[in-house]
Amino acid sequence: MIAICRKELADYFTSVRFVILFLLACLASAGALYAAYAGIRSADIPTDFLFLGLFITPGEAIPSIFTFVNLMALFFIPIIGISLGFDAINKERSNGTLSRIMSQPIYRDNVINGKFLAGIFILFIIMMATLLIVSGLGLRLIGVPPTSEEIVRLFLYLIFTIIYGAFWMGLSILFSTLFRSVAISLIATIGIWLFFSFFYILMIAPAIADAIAPIANGAVEARIHNMELLLALSRVSPSYLFSEATSVLLNPPLLGSLGVITLEQVVFMIPTPLSLGQSMILIWPQLTGLIALTGICFAVSYVIFMRQEIRST
Amino acid sequence: MLYLSLCDSADGDEMSQGIIVETKDLTKSYDGTTVVDHLNLRIPEKEIFGLLGPNGAGKTTTILMLLGLTEPVSGSARVCGFNPTREPLKVKRLVGYMPENIGFYENLTARENLDFIAQLNNISAAKAHSKISELLGVVGLGEVVEQQVGTFSRGMKQRLGIADALIKEPKVVFFDEPTAGLDPEGINQILDLIASLPQIGTTVVLCSHRLYEVQRVCHSVAILSKGKMVVEGSLDELGREAFAGGRYLIEIETSQPSPQLLDIIKGVSGVAKVETTGNLLLINADSDLRAEIAKVMVQNDFPLTQIKIQEVTLDDIYMRYFHEG
Numbered sequence: 001m002i003a004i005c006r007k008e009l010a011d012y013f014t015s016v017r018f019v020i021l022f023l024l025a026c027l028a029s030a031g032a033l034y035a036a037y038a039g040i041r042s043a044d045i046p047t048d049f050l051f052l053g054l055f056i057t058p059g060e061a062i063p064s065i066f067t068f069v070n071l072m073a074l075f076f077i078p079i080i081g082i083s084l085g086f087d088a089i090n091k092e093r094s095n096g097t098l099s100r101i102m103s104q105p106i107y108r109d110n111v112i113n114g115k116f117l118a119g120i121f122i123l124f125i126i127m128m129a130t131l132l133i134v135s136g137l138g139l140r141l142i143g144v145p146p147t148s149e150e151i152v153r154l155f156l157y158l159i160f161t162i163i164y165g166a167f168w169m170g171l172s173i174l175f176s177t178l179f180r181s182v183a184i185s186l187i188a189t190i191g192i193w194l195f196f197s198f199f200y201i202l203m204i205a206p207a208i209a210d211a212i213a214p215i216a217n218g219a220v221e222a223r224i225h226n227m228e229l230l231l232a233l234s235r236v237s238p239s240y241l242f243s244e245a246t247s248v249l250l251n252p253p254l255l256g257s258l259g260v261i262t263l264e265q266v267v268f269m270i271p272t273p274l275s276l277g278q279s280m281i282l283i284w285p286q287l288t289g290l291i292a293l294t295g296i297c298f299a300v301s302y303v304i305f306m307r308q309e310i311r312s313t
Numbered sequence: 314m315l316y317l318s319l320c321d322s323a324d325g326d327e328m329s330q331g332i333i334v335e336t337k338d339l340t341k342s343y344d345g346t347t348v349v350d351h352l353n354l355r356i357p358e359k360e361i362f363g364l365l366g367p368n369g370a371g372k373t374t375t376i377l378m379l380l381g382l383t384e385p386v387s388g389s390a391r392v393c394g395f396n397p398t399r400e401p402l403k404v405k406r407l408v409g410y411m412p413e414n415i416g417f418y419e420n421l422t423a424r425e426n427l428d429f430i431a432q433l434n435n436i437s438a439a440k441a442h443s444k445i446s447e448l449l450g451v452v453g454l455g456e457v458v459e460q461q462v463g464t465f466s467r468g469m470k471q472r473l474g475i476a477d478a479l480i481k482e483p484k485v486v487f488f489d490e491p492t493a494g495l496d497p498e499g500i501n502q503i504l505d506l507i508a509s510l511p512q513i514g515t516t517v518v519l520c521s522h523r524l525y526e527v528q529r530v531c532h533s534v535a536i537l538s539k540g541k542m543v544v545e546g547s548l549d550e551l552g553r554e555a556f557a558g559g560r561y562l563i564e565i566e567t568s569q570p571s572p573q574l575l576d577i578i579k580g581v582s583g584v585a586k587v588e589t590t591g592n593l594l595l596i597n598a599d600s601d602l603r604a605e606i607a608k609v610m611v612q613n614d615f616p617l618t619q620i621k622i623q624e625v626t627l628d629d630i631y632m633r634y635f636h637e638g
Contacts, residue, residue, distance in 0.1 A: 003432040011420070096416025100477065103380055103410040104433040105402045310382050311373070 001106075004114030005121075012122050017083060022126055025076050029134045032071055037141045049273065051146035052153060052250050054138040073243045077161055078193045080126060081168025084119040086186040088112075089176045089305060102310045112305050116166075116173065116298060123165040127158055149276055153249055156280075160249065163290050164242045168193065170297030177301045177308070197239040205233040235286075238293055245286040248279050333358045333485055333516050334379060338388035341374050341540075348374050350540035351388065356485075361507065361517040363531035365524070365631065370537040372520045373413065376487050380410055393484050406434070409478030409486040413493065415470065419463035423454060423473055426462055427480055434481045441480075448476040452506060468499035475506055485516045492526055504530050528627040536631065544630075551630050561601055562623035565594040568616045577613055581605050592618075 012018050036057040040050070089112070092098040101111065131154065139145060146154070171192065175185035209230040215222050234240045252273035274282070334356035341349040349371040356362045364372050377383040379392055381401030390397055397404040417426050424445055431441035449458050452472040457465070465473065471491060478486050488507065492500045508530045510517050521527050527534060528548065535545040544551060567574065575587050578596060584606075586597040596606065603620055610617045 003429065007429055011418075014420070095418075096412065096414045097418060099382075099410070099412040100415060100417075100430070101433065102382060103405060103408070103412075104430060104481075105405040105435075106433050107402070309377075311377065 001110040001114045001117075004106075004110060005118045008115055008118035009121060012084075012118065018122065021080050021083060022129070025080070025126060025130045026133060028071055028076065029130050030137065033134050033137055033141075037138070040142065049147075049150060049252050050142065050144045051135075051138065051150045052252070054134070054142065055157075056247070056250050070243070073164070073239055073246065074197050077127075077165045077242075078168045078197065078239070080123065081119075081165040082172045082186070082189045082193065084122060084165075085115075085169040085172035086176055086189055087182045088115045088119075088173045090180055090182050090185060091176075093180065093310075094182065099310055108306055109302065112173070112177075112302055116169070119169045119173075120162065120166055123162050123169070127161050127165070131158055152276060153252075153279075157246060157249055160242065160245055160287070160290075163287070163294060164238070167238055167290060167294040167297065170294050170301065174297050174301035174304075177305045196237040200237050201234055201240055205230055205237075208233055235289070238290060241286045241289050245283040245290070248274075248283045252279060331358050332356065334390070334392050334518070336375075336379070336388065336390040339375070339378060339385050339390055340387045341371075341378060341383065341385050348540050349378070349385070352537075352540070352542055354535060354542070354545075356516065356518060357533070358516050359511045359514060360532040361511060361519060361530050363527040363534035364518060364520045364537065365522070365527060365534055365627075366537035366543075368522075369539075371540040372537055373489055375537070376410070376489060376518070376520065380404065380408060380487070406481065407484045409481060409483035411474045411478045411486070411488045411491055413489040415474040415477075417462040417465075417470065417473065417477075420461060422459050422461055423449060423465075424458050426473070427477060430477055431480055436481070444480060445476075448479055449473075452476045453502060468495050468502075471495060471499070471503060472506075475503065479515075483515060485518065486510065487518045487520070489520045490522070491519070492521070492523060500526065524627040524631055534627070548627065561598045563596040563598055563601075563603055563606065564619075564621050564623055565596065565606065565610075565617065566592055566619040567594065567610070568592065568618055570594065571615075573613075574610070574615050577609055577615075578606060581609055 033054065036054050040053050040057050089098075092101070092111075098111075102108065135146070135154070168189070172185065172189040175188045176182070179185040179188065209226055213222065213225040213229050215226050235244075252275075332355050334354065336352050336354045339349055339352040339354075340347065348369075352371075352375060354375075364375070366372050374383065378385050379390055379397055381397035381404055384398055392404050393407045395403045395407075418429075421429070427445045427448070428441060431445065436444070446455075446458065449455055452475050454469060454472055454476070457469065462470065462473065471494075475488075475491065478488075491507065492503050495503065504526055507517055507519065519527060519531060531548065533545070533547040534551065536543045565578075570589055570592060575589065575594070578584060578587050578594070581602060583599040583602050584596055585599070588595045588597075596602075601622060603622060607617060607620055
């Protein structure tokens with residue numbers, strides 16, 4: 001398995017795909033960083049978490065979608081994950097190299113495990129490099145060093161992004177096992193990504209929530225039901241899970257609940273930032289959900305690959 | 314060549330003497346269609362065995378089952394004493410395979426491709442290095458060792474495929490259409506390579522449609538059709554059985570046919586029947602009596618223009634079985 005992992009890594013590092021993705025991630029992060037720098041003075045962030053503010057502040061005139069974390073969650077991590085896995089198995093099959101490898105004395109699962117591991121390693125490298133670049137540039141720009149808690153939060157953010165990226169990679173590996181054609185597996189994965197990241201959250205979940213719990217007469221209970229249903233439905237989407245998790249992780253001054261809070265309840269809340277432990281408790285379900293989704297995708301592709309027949313014709 | 318003979322590595326269970334691949338009622342069906350139907354094969358050691366048949370006869374599926382890449386529905390197989398379904402890794406250590414549409418990693422060089430396979434076989438780096446150089450020299454790719462496989466022609470890729478199958482010093486090698494798409498010179502080179510393999514202790518199983526080539530290199534063949542074995546045996550046995558009921562047909566051309574000649578020939582022991590057509594005499598005999606008949610004719614001063622034993626080509630045999638079937 002190590003041999004396969006090494007070969008896959010060598011292939012990735014020398015391929016155009018990797019260079020393009022890396023450059024894209026770096027450039028977009030640099031853009032988001034610059035926008036954040038421009039807007040950070042006007043944003044109301046406690047000094048303890050100023051460094052983290054670099055990652056979550058939108059620019060002045062730019063819509064809030066263009067923060068670093070949002071960009072990552074919605075665009076880059078899924079794209080990186082998908083491009084790492086969409087031709088994992090069917091490229092070998094169509095090139096004829098799969099029969100050749102399978103006639104060597106190796107266990108069949110080493111092939112798919114090796115590819116998955118190599119993908120995770122590449123994800124780790126890209127994400128860490130991007131984070132370090134943004135941190136370094138940010139440090140240079142605002143001159144405020146991160147506190148130890150911020151460093152821990154950033155490290156946890158790195159772990160989260162790797163899990164999230166691994167989910168998309170697992171999904172694309174699943175489709176590459178199911179479909180013979182590389183193009184179809186790519187299109188299917190991209191379709192699912194677009195659906196769950198954009199259309200579902202913006203259009204379909206609200207429509208379902210409105211259908212099941214309509215706000216007929218504007219009463220508070222009806223509104224609360226509607227919003228809670230909307231939240232529950234949105235959490236089906238992995239992008240939403242990830243955004244929720246990272247927004248709590250990187251934005252400690254956030255009020256201590258992810259649900260619907262009425263103004264009356266807000267009055268009673270203590271306006272100090274959440275500690276690390278409390279933040280983690282809040283987002284533990286999201287993390288578990290993401291890990292579970294990744295695990296399921298990988299398990300299904302594993303089982304399918306083990307049962308498939310390897311013919312070159 | 315620096316290969317060592319491999320006949321003394323530890324085998325699994327008992328196998329019949331000298332038989333290295335054996336199947337018993339091997340059956341495989343997909344979606345209700347039986348692709349391989351109760352196949353009973355016995356492939357002797359250190360020989361070149363041809364597996365023939367029309368498209369869809371089940372040749373590739375049989376090879377996949379013998380390698381452990383597909384599970385049979387019923388029946389069993391033994392390759393080098395091991396069961397490929399239960400102990401696939403042990404089988405794969407001893408068996409090389411060159412599939413029909415072999416593919417390589419185009420962005421890697423020939424050496425890197427073979428190196429990867431050597432690593433998967435747990436061959437140490439130093440040994441792999443020398444073995445790869447040697448093998449690539451043997452298959453005629455000595456000059457392009459460090460070139461990317463993407464630049465190779467089809468013939469070169471096929472030759473690389475042979476090197477790839479031999480890198481683990483296998484006891485049995487399966488070739489599936491090794492000469493498909495090659496020019497005549499390429500075909501000759503590959504066939505010469507294949508013909509030299511039994512000398513180093515490797516058994517070869519060759520799957521092909523090209524009867525002329527199979528005839529050129531194979532010692533024995535089996536013909537499959539619709540999953541069943543139609544006929545099996547060495548080439549001359551098959552020929553005789555197909556056309557002469559197991560007997561030898563000797564053809565003599567003489568400028569002077571006469572009844573005395575016929576009597577004299579009938580007098581040679583072992584001759585069953587003599588027929589004449591113009592200048593040609595067709596003799597049906599128990600064994601190869603060309604020497605005796607020639608001696609008898611010359612001793613009695615009969616002019617002998619030509620004497621030959623009727624050779625049946627694989628083409629004829631093949632057509633015969635499939636015309637009837």
